[in-house]
Amino acid sequence: xxxxxxxxKSPHLLPxxxxxxxxxxxxxxxxxxxxxxxxxxxxxxxxxxxxxxxAGLEAQIRPRSGLAIKRGLTLINTPGTIDSDYRGEIMVPxxxxxxxxQIINDGERIAQMIVSKYEKxxxxxxxxxxxxxxxxxxxxxxxxx
Numbered sequence: 001x002x003x004x005x006x007x008x009k010s011p012h013l014l015p016x017x018x019x020x021x022x023x024x025x026x027x028x029x030x031x032x033x034x035x036x037x038x039x040x041x042x043x044x045x046x047x048x049x050x051x052x053x054x055a056g057l058e059a060q061i062r063p064r065s066g067l068a069i070k071r072g073l074t075l076i077n078t079p080g081t082i083d084s085d086y087r088g089e090i091m092v093p094x095x096x097x098x099x100x101x102q103i104i105n106d107g108e109r110i111a112q113m114i115v116s117k118y119e120k121x122x123x124x125x126x127x128x129x130x131x132x133x134x135x136x137x138x139x140x141x142x143x144x145x
Contacts, residue, residue, distance in 0.1 A: 002057060004115065009089075010048030012107050024062060024112030027090065031106040037096035042076050044091040045110055053084040053115070060114045061092060067110065072098025075111060082113075 008014055015025035029035075030048035037043060053059060060079035067073040076093040092111045096102045104110065 002054060002115065004054070004057070005052040007050040008048060009050070012048070015049070015113050024114045026064070026109040027061070027092070027111050027113050029092070029104050029106060029108050029110045031104065034106070035104040037073070037094060037102045037104065039096055039099050039101065042093060042095040045094050045104060047090045047092060047110075049090045050087060051082065051090065052087065053082065055084050056117055057084055057115055058082060058118050059090075060116065061090070061111050062114060064109060064112055071102050072096060073102055073104075073110075079114075 006014060010028070010030035012028045012030065015027045017025055027047050027049065029045050031046070035043060035045065051059065059082035061075065061082065062079045063074040073094055073096055076095050080093065082090065090113075094104065094110060
């Protein structure tokens with residue numbers, strides 16, 4: 001298990017896994033007053049969290065499925081990536097895709113964070129790529145079950 005340094009300027013709990021099998025940790029809004037999101041409106045929601053990821057790790061900020069299906073709240077760019085050299089506050093770019101205003105309250109779980117390893121690549125220029133059964137088939141090309 002990787003050790004990650006964190007500063008929590010909010011009064012809320014640290015991000016935490018809700019079950020033993022969870023891959024994402026819930027993160028909460030840190031708001032001086034509720035934020036109202038009108039239909040199709042988007043705002044950056046502060047969390048009060050700052051992290052220092054070790055090299056080779058990234059954090060992805062993803063929507064919470066319950067907020068998405070029940071209230072139409074999701075993230076503008078998903079997953080949002082936090083690089084190992086970023087030291088600013090984690091801000092969550094929420095958007096309201098529902099037809100009615102949504103209120104975000106202080107301490108509300110607004111997103112989930114997944115920390116994972118990644119590899120850097122080195123490009124190798126070639127004239128021909130190895131062929132596969134799929135080949136150059138695009139979206140939906142692999143068929144349906």
